[in-house]
Amino acid sequence: DARVTQTPRDKVTEMGQEVTMRCQPILGHNTVFWYRQTMMQGLELLAYFRNRAPLDDSGMPKDRFSAEMPDATLATLKIQPSEPRDSAVYFCASGLGDSEAFFGQGTRLTVV
Amino acid sequence: AQSVAQPEDQVNVAEGNPLTVKCTYSVSGNPYLFWYVQYPNRGLQFLLKYITGDNLVKGSYGFEAEFNKSQTSFHLKKPSALVSDSALYFCAVKGYGQNFVFGPGTRLSVLP
Numbered sequence: 001d002a003r004v005t006q007t008p009r010d011k012v013t014e015m016g017q018e019v020t021m022r023c024q025p026i027l028g029h030n031t032v033f034w035y036r037q038t039m040m041q042g043l044e045l046l047a048y049f050r051n052r053a054p055l056d057d058s059g060m061p062k063d064r065f066s067a068e069m070p071d072a073t074l075a076t077l078k079i080q081p082s083e084p085r086d087s088a089v090y091f092c093a094s095g096l097g098d099s100e101a102f103f104g105q106g107t108r109l110t111v112v
Numbered sequence: 113a114q115s116v117a118q119p120e121d122q123v124n125v126a127e128g129n130p131l132t133v134k135c136t137y138s139v140s141g142n143p144y145l146f147w148y149v150q151y152p153n154r155g156l157q158f159l160l161k162y163i164t165g166d167n168l169v170k171g172s173y174g175f176e177a178e179f180n181k182s183q184t185s186f187h188l189k190k191p192s193a194l195v196s197d198s199a200l201y202f203c204a205v206k207g208y209g210q211n212f213v214f215g216p217g218t219r220l221s222v223l224p
Contacts, residue, residue: 004155033211043202048211056211091155098144098163098208103155 002026006092006104013111018080021107023092024073032075033093033101034060034067043091049075082111114139116205116215124221125193133188133218135203145186146204146212147177156202162186173197193222 005024013019025032034046047067048056057067064086066078079086089108095101115138125131137143144163148156160171167179177188186203203215 035214042216043214045211045213050209093156093212098206100146100158100161101212102158103148105155 002102004092004094004102004104006090006107008107009105010108011110013082013109015083015111016081017111018078019082019086019109019111021077021090021092021109023075023077023094023104025075025092025094026102027073029094029096029102031095031097031101032069033091033095034075034077035091035093037089037091037106046077046090079109082109084111087111114205114207114210114213116203116213118201118203118215118218120218121216122219122221124223127195127222127224128192131188131190131193131197131220131222133201133203133220135186135188135215136184137186137203137205138184139205139207141207143186144206144208145177145179146206147171147175147186147188148202148204148214150200150202150217159188159201193220195222195224198222 007022030051032049036044046060052069069075087110089106091106093101093103117136146161147159150156160169162169162179170176175190198221200217202217204212206212
């Protein structure tokens with residue numbers, strides 16, 4: 001049963017620390033998305049990759065966030081330094097072309 | 113620019129009654145439209161999509177949605193609601209080659 005895998009599922013860290021979230025897209029998918037979900041803002045797009053190339057990261061705070069795809073089986077989202085306002089659930093999703101995207105279970109980040 | 117509106121924050125319906133969750137959208141060109149459901153502490157699950165063809169699309173768990181181009185709407189429907197349908201529902205739109213834009217979500221409560 002193909003699925004998007006995200007690690008870790010939960011992360012608690014202190015303000016100022018680096019946080020790395022990882023995502024394994026479904027094999028064969030060529031689009032990868034990172035979303036952040038909060039009660040106040042809902043689902044916000046942070047980054048969008050197609051064929052490992054970043055197409056849209058306009059929603060990502062550039063000074064502290066970075067997203068990469070080192071290879072087709074791994075996408076990473078890093079926050080350095082982390083701040084309490086970064087506390088949210090971060091979702092990775094993958095898809096094929098313009099078809100539906102499949103979401104991972106998310107990483108719940110708490111920055112204290 | 114793409115946008116999605118879900119005019120109702122909350123929809124309450126009695127078990128066994130039909131349900132409708134509303135969605136309107138704005139996109140340049142032909143829209144690709146999607147519905148997702150989210151259960152507590154879970155990722156978003158794909159329900160159904162409209163890409164082209166028949167305006168009435170059927171999806172998982174007995175859900176269906178009707179694409180109305182003139183009203184730019186894509187309302188989610190189910191003939192007979194179940195208590196287990198209670199969840200958060202998201203409508204999403206994407207243009208060709210673009211990322212997904214999600215609505216704010218509608219919380220559906222099915223009362224026994």
